[in-house]
Amino acid sequence: MIHEARYWEPAAAGKVRCTLCPRDCRIGEGQAGFCFVRRNEGGKLVTSAWGRSTGFAVDPIEKKPLAHFHPGARVLSFGTAGCNLGCRFCQNWDISKARLDELHSEVDWTPERVVALAREAGCPGIAFTYNDPIIWAEYAIDVADAARAAGLFTVLVTNGYVSPDARRDLFARADATNVDLKAFTEEFYRRQTFSHLAPVLETLEWLARETDVWTEVTTLLIPGLNDGDAELRDLAGWIRDHMGREVPLHFSAFHPAYKLTDRPRTPPATLTRARAIARAEGLRHVYTGNVHDPEGDTTFCPGCGARVIERDGFAVRAVRMKGGACAACGTRIAGRFGDEGVRLDDGIPLPLGVPV
Known part of the structure; x- marks a missing residue:
């Protein structure tokens, strides 16, 4: 599945210049850039990554x-x-x-x-x-x-x-x-x-x-x-x-x-x-x-030092927040915590503000 790429311009001698990143690849006909997935086909830059997943x-x-x-x-x-x-x-x-x-x-x-x-x-x-x-x-x-x-x-x-x-x-x-x-x-x-x-x-x-x-x-x-x-x-x-x-x-x-x-x-x-x-x-x-x-792994309140989100590896074990703030002292915790609350490792939604 080949798509024409964005972020390029024609260059000399039939090459194209990829402007996607600072690498600034000049790519000849039939060749690929440093990233492997962007290449010159017929004087146009195409991407072979569109619609493809590994x-x-x-x-x-x-x-x-x-x-x-x-x-x-x-x-x-x-x-x-x-x-x-x-x-x-x-x-x-x-x-x-x-x-x-x-x-x-x-x-x-x-x-x-x-x-x-x-x-x-x-x-x-x-x-x-x-x-x-x-x-x-x-x-x-x-x-x-x-x-x-x-x-x-x-x-x-x-x-x-x-x-x-x-x-x-x-x-x-x-x-x-x-x-x-x-x-x-x-x-x-x-x-x-x-x-x-x-x-x-x-x-x-x-x-x-x-x-x-x-x-x-x-x-x-x-x-x-x-x-x-x-x-x-x-x-x-x-x-x-x-x-x-x-x-x-x-x-x-x-x-x-x-x-x-x-x-x-x-x-x-x-x-x-x-x-x-x-x-x-x-x-x-x-x-x-x-x-x-x-x-x-744990998130600490910058105000009082309380453990507001306890984790063990990728698992959230406990949440001690109210809204987007520390439940103990009210200090706001920077982030995007969502209206649905924080999920514990069992996958059950836990409303913010409910200590565990």
Whole structure:
């Protein structure tokens, strides 16, 4: 299923210039861009990702990870293949580094069919994830429009490496996003992801200052590469100053994968240290991931320190909120908690304000 792409212009010698992301690929006839799914056919840029999926799953929203957006909700998650970054440490490389034809992807997933599947599964929302939805922006936009018409929310899990025009169109349809901030040095981005830090920071600041999209940030900590105290302080301080203290930050544990197999797994103590540093820098909601750490999973009231949402892994175990505020002291908790309340891990809706 081939669709003409948006975000491109003709270039010299029969090439096309893809303007979707800062990579700015010039693509010759019959060739594909860095992401694998956008290619030049007859002097036009087409996308092979529209209507194609490499798989669907019903996930807890905490897996995205999102801690302050409809906690406990189940979302229909899906992706395609390819990516516009070249992360040597990719934890999902079997999808992001593959081509669609290698994965035998199904080709007739129209936006209406995706929405119908979400409703059939009882999911209030759809998450674009597994590989980066930026590279299949046209498809993501069309599915998001259909989801919004059906009363479903949409979530983008992304690296944030996107051009301003496409960014505006894509996030105009999003209700929430988790953006991977891979590290806080240009050297890391250049050497480990074959991209650049500045466009990602620009996307993050734009999301926080100029949109209503609920935004959370994730950094995968890799031993010896991006887990130093000074870098973590700089990263947390930048989020505080350019996005706000209330923006949730997730530190996740790395495991050896793809082309970075010479590094050990991230010790749980590293995540605990990173969380302490970010909190000391003034961030109010800092979480740990890919480890068993109920303390790092829990949402604390920034006013009185009460445990307002207790989690164990992806499971919500207890809720102590009234409306969108701490039940103990009334401090507002930043987030989008929804009128239907927070769902516990048994799937039964729990109205906000009912302690467990």
